[in-house]
Structures are given as structure tokens and as C-alpha cells.
Amino acid sequence: MSTQDLAPALAREEAGDPFVLGGETFRSRLLLGTGGVPSLEALEAAVRASGTQLVTVALRRVEASATGSMMTVLDRAGVRLLPNTAGCRTAREAVRTARLAREAFGTDWVKLEVIGDERTLLPDAVELLDAAEQLVAEGFTVLAYTTDDPVLGRRLADAGCAAVMPLGSPIGSGLGIRNPHNVALLREAVDVPVVLDAGIGTASDAALAMELGCDAVLLASAVTRARDPERMALAMRQAVEGGRLARLAGRIPRRWHAEASTSSEGLPAL
Amino acid sequence: MQLTVNGDAAELADDATVADLVAQRAPGHDRVAVARNGDVVPRSSWARTPLAPGDAVEVLAPTAGG
Numbered sequence: 195m196s197t198q199d200l201a202p203a204l205a206r207e208e209a210g211d212p213f214v215l216g217g218e219t220f221r222s223r224l225l226l227g228t229g230g231v232p233s234l235e236a237l238e239a240a241v242r243a244s245g246t247q248l249v250t251v252a253l254r255r256v257e258a259s260a261t262g263s264m265m266t267v268l269d270r271a272g273v274r275l276l277p278n279t280a281g282c283r284t285a286r287e288a289v290r291t292a293r294l295a296r297e298a299f300g301t302d303w304v305k306l307e308v309i310g311d312e313r314t315l316l317p318d319a320v321e322l323l324d325a326a327e328q329l330v331a332e333g334f335t336v337l338a339y340t341t342d343d344p345v346l347g348r349r350l351a352d353a354g355c356a357a358v359m360p361l362g363s364p365i366g367s368g369l370g371i372r373n374p375h376n377v378a379l380l381r382e383a384v385d386v387p388v389v390l391d392a393g394i395g396t397a398s399d400a401a402l403a404m405e406l407g408c409d410a411v412l413l414a415s416a417v418t419r420a421r422d423p424e425r426m427a428l429a430m431r432q433a434v435e436g437g438r439l440a441r442l443a444g445r446i447p448r449r450w451h452a453e454a455s456t457s458s459e460g461l462p463a464l
Numbered sequence: 465m466q467l468t469v470n471g472d473a474a475e476l477a478d479d480a481t482v483a484d485l486v487a488q489r490a491p492g493h494d495r496v497a498v499a500r501n502g503d504v505v506p507r508s509s510w511a512r513t514p515l516a517p518g519d520a521v522e523v524l525a526p527t528a529g530g
Contacts, residue, residue: 252528253526255471256490
């Protein structure tokens with residue numbers, strides 16, 4: 195499928211609306227996770243169709259790791275890597291994992307994830323904030339995966355996180371954004387970029403995140419586990435762009451009753 | 465010497481270094497990280513970091529993740 199047919203107007207919007215994260219400027223506001231990819235071919239096609247410039251990866255024991263060819267695919271796509279601390283349950287584990295990721299991937303950027311519950315994979319707020327403070331002190335650019343709590347979001351921003359990344363709903367659930375009001379409040383509460391991370395199920399969820407004021411969307415399963423990952427990647431790209439444009443354009447107020455768009459002046463008597 | 469590598473008991477030569485272990489466990493990987501007893505061993509130090517009996521070593525490599 196061609197990804198070169200996006201309207202020129204969108205390209206102009208992108209040029210005038212850069213996404214600045216951790217001091218770097220991105221054209222794309224879609225961050226893609228690699229977890230759940232069915233094949234390297236599907237990964238490569240999805241990365242290209244998504245237009246993403248920032249892709250998450252993980253570290254595991256070498257026996258359980260991907261072969262080198264996943265990295266070859268990502269290197270060839272020219273994307274920046276964002277290591278995560280997935281699977282960590284304490285600040286101590288997360289800080290150690292981030293240090294290892296910095297060594298392996300040669301980046302001090304980290305998607306900080308500290309999980310507090312096995313069934314829901316919800317973040318552990320206490321350990322998360324502790325880890326964020328330690329990693330910021332060590333010079334990491336910390337993108338913190340968090341709940342949609344605006345107060346915790348503010349604490350993470352105050353701790354020096356480069357971005358606050360609230361969940362829409364639990365990781366991999368595809369339940370979309372369960373509390374849009376909180377996401378909007380969180381967006382108002384912090385001055386750093388807000389990236390909606392986790393829970394996206396389909397394109398309209400990604401568009402809603404952007405309409406709520408999020409600066410970007412991070413998703414994995416919605417693309418990698420879709421029947422057609424490449425096509426869903428393009429759908430997400432266009433949804434993120436559409437949602438961003440709608441946010442910038444300013445939506446009309448909601449009204450209880452109708453507001454005619456056709457003038458009643460000059461209405462004939464028939 | 466006896467030590468633990470990635471959670472399993474392992475037997476290595478008495479003079480083995482981190483570099484030797486990486487060469488054995490992670491051939492073909494160019495983005496590897498090693499933790500020895502929880503602490504990162506920088507790649508630049510692998511060749512001059514000897515392992516000791518009883519060490520717990522993690523040899524990690526990239527994988528897909530969200």
C-alpha cells in the first residue's frame with residue numbers, strides 16, 4: 195500500500211507543527227512499539243507505513259532475545275530507538291534495566307515502566323516516581339509510562355521527566371481511552387509533552403487522544419496484532435494527523451439543541 | 465569456576481572475562497549489555513573484567529517490546 199499519497203496540506207501542517215521531545219524534533223507524532231510483531235516483514239512494513247521516527251525495544255536474556263535481524267530492520271528504517279523497562283516491578287530493577295539499555299542501545303532515552311499489578315499491568319506510582327527521580331539525576335531522558343492521574347503526572351513532570359505518558363486503558367487491552375476527562379486534565383497540568391500510551395484499540399482511539407490535546411500517541415498491539423499490521427499502521431498515522439489537525443483547528447462547542455447551518459433568512463413561504 | 469549465567473548454573477574457565485562469556489553466549493549480537501551482580505559492566509571494560517566464582521551474570525540482548 196502506498197504511503198506517499200497523503201495530502202500536501204498534511205505535509206504543510208507537519209512542517210509547521212513539529213513535535214519536540216527531549217530536545218529533539220520529530221515530524222511524526224506516532225511512536226510505535228515492536229512488541230507482538232508476527233514477523234520481521236510485518237514489522238518493516240508497519241514501521242514504514244506508520245511514518246514513525248521513534249520505536250520502542252526491550253532487553254531480555256540473550257537466549258530469549260530476537261535475532262539480530264530485528265535490529266537490522268529498525269536500523270534500515272532509520273528510526274530512533276526507545277528502550278523500555280518492561281517487566282520491572284521496583285525502582286531498583288527499572289534503574290538497573292535503564293542503565294543496561296543505555297549500554298546496549300547507546301541512548302540515554304528510556305521509556306520508564308514500573309508495573310505494580312500482574313493482571314492489569316497498571317503502573318506502581320510510588321516506585322515509578324522513585325525511579326524517575328533517580329534516572330533524571332543520572333542524566334537519562336525519561337519518558338514515564340503512568341496512569342491517567344493528573345497529580346501523578348505533574349509530580350513526574352516536576353521530577354524532570356521529558357514526557358508524561360498516561361495510559362488510555364491497560365496495556366494490550368484495546369479498550370481505548372476510558373477516562374478522556376483525566377487525560378485532558380493531565381494535559382493541562384504539565385508543560386512537558388503528553389504521550390497517550392497503552393490501550394489504543396483502533397484508529398478513532400488515536401484520533402481522540404490527539405483531540406484531547408495529547409502531543410503524540412504510543413501504541414504497539416493495536417498495529418502488531420491487527421489482521422493487517424501495515425494497513426493499521428497507516429490508519430494510525432492518519433488518525434494521529436487528523437486528530438492533531440482537529441485539535442489545532444478548534445472543535446465547535448457542544449450544544450444541547452440544534453444550530454441550523456443553513457440560514458433561515460429568505461426562506462420562501464410555500 | 466561455577467557461576468550463574470542468566471539464571472542457570474554455568475561452568476567457565478578460571479581466567480574467564482566478561483568478554484569471553486559474551487563471545488560464548490551472544491555471538492552475532494552487536495547490542496549486548498551485561499550485568500554482573502546487578503551492576504552494568506560497560507562494553508569497554510568487558511575484556512579486562514574477570515569473572516569470579518559465584519558471580520551472577522546477566523547477558524542481555526534486544527527483543528521486541530512495547
